[in-house]
Amino acid sequence: MPPHNAVEVFATCVNAVPDAVARDNYLANHDHIVKSINDYAAASQAKSWHGLPRAAWGQLDAIVVGSLTKSSLTALYTSYMAPTNMAARATYDEILVAANGKCPFCGGIGLVSTLDHYLPKSGFPLYSVLPVNLVPCCKDCNTGKSASFGISPSEQPLHPYLDDPKFFNERWVNAQVEQTNPISLKYICAPPQAWPAIERDRLLSHFEDYNLGYRFGVQSGAELAKIVDARRGSLKSLSAEGFQAYLAEGAASPGFDLNGWNRTMYYALANTPWFYNSTFALPTAGS
Ligand SMILES: [Zn+2]
Numbered sequence: 001m002p003p004h005n006a007v008e009v010f011a012t013c014v015n016a017v018p019d020a021v022a023r024d025n026y027l028a029n030h031d032h033i034v035k036s037i038n039d040y041a042a043a044s045q046a047k048s049w050h051g052l053p054r055a056a057w058g059q060l061d062a063i064v065v066g067s068l069t070k071s072s073l074t075a076l077y078t079s080y081m082a083p084t085n086m087a088a089r090a091t092y093d094e095i096l097v098a099a100n101g102k103c104p105f106c107g108g109i110g111l112v113s114t115l116d117h118y119l120p121k122s123g124f125p126l127y128s129v130l131p132v133n134l135v136p137c138c139k140d141c142n143t144g145k146s147a148s149f150g151i152s153p154s155e156q157p158l159h160p161y162l163d164d165p166k167f168f169n170e171r172w173v174n175a176q177v178e179q180t181n182p183i184s185l186k187y188i189c190a191p192p193q194a195w196p197a198i199e200r201d202r203l204l205s206h207f208e209d210y211n212l213g214y215r216f217g218v219q220s221g222a223e224l225a226k227i228v229d230a231r232r233g234s235l236k237s238l239s240a241e242g243f244q245a246y247l248a249e250g251a252a253s254p255g256f257d258l259n260g261w262n263r264t265m266y267y268a269l270a271n272t273p274w275f276y277n278s279t280f281a282l283p284t285a286g287s
Helices: 006-015 020-028 030-046 070-078 089-097 139-144 197-209 212-232 240-251 261-270
Strands: 063-065 112-117 134-138 173-178 184-189
Touching: 006 020, 006 030, 006 070, 020 030, 020 070, 089 112, 089 134, 112 139, 134 139, 173 212, 173 261, 184 197, 184 212, 184 261, 197 212, 212 261, 240 261
Parallel strands: none
Antiparallel strands: 112 134, 173 184
8 A cells, every 4th residue: 555645746746847837727726636535535435436536538628627637637647757757756666666566456477567547547537646546567457457447336346455355365266177188277256155246246347357267377377287297206205185285285375365376276276186186197108
């Protein structure tokens, strides 16, 4: 969660505007900006970001609030925060490095390379430099998702800073181990039935929007082959129970995200009897 003060970040961006008239126009709308920050905080409490005011599609010169146009609001980010020679770029970089390189949308499959606007700046230009709306993101997650934000609460992807902690602390991704050749994993979004329908729908739309089923499956392929090789080699002497315990250890590893591809893979393998009971012995020549 970025610790930055939203009003100060706005002021730093505005200070960089070279034209005095334009700069004064931003400053004259200070109260509107403060209100937008409070609105975002209230929506975060209610998990109702979808209900925040939207700007019309296109229409760069349309007034969004007070005397601020859509283009003037998005310029705060594109011209006065993101460029490396701007003072507010320090905030950008601090938010970026806080992810330790791991993209929070895909559980660290991709390396963080940019900041993503949780509420896209084209539709929600009021939040273009709001620190809690800026999330470190990998290239695939950034380019893969659509520029629009769903209009219903169930279409909201997970907010990495502000969402319900249970989405990060409880299991909602599972995998089936498929007896294909080579063995593969089929990842599924499987939130507990006891969770409210809106929450389950949100997880499903997050899983689909970021193409996690496919991307997790690709990631696990190589790792699964290594585990099978190890079972034939260095783990050969383990009993089935010992092999299952080894897999369960991977499923409990705090180094991996609970709902990430890696930990989910180990969890599925440790709960699949035909897998942990197998030695994967290769047929001997002539047999
Ligand atoms: Zn990602």
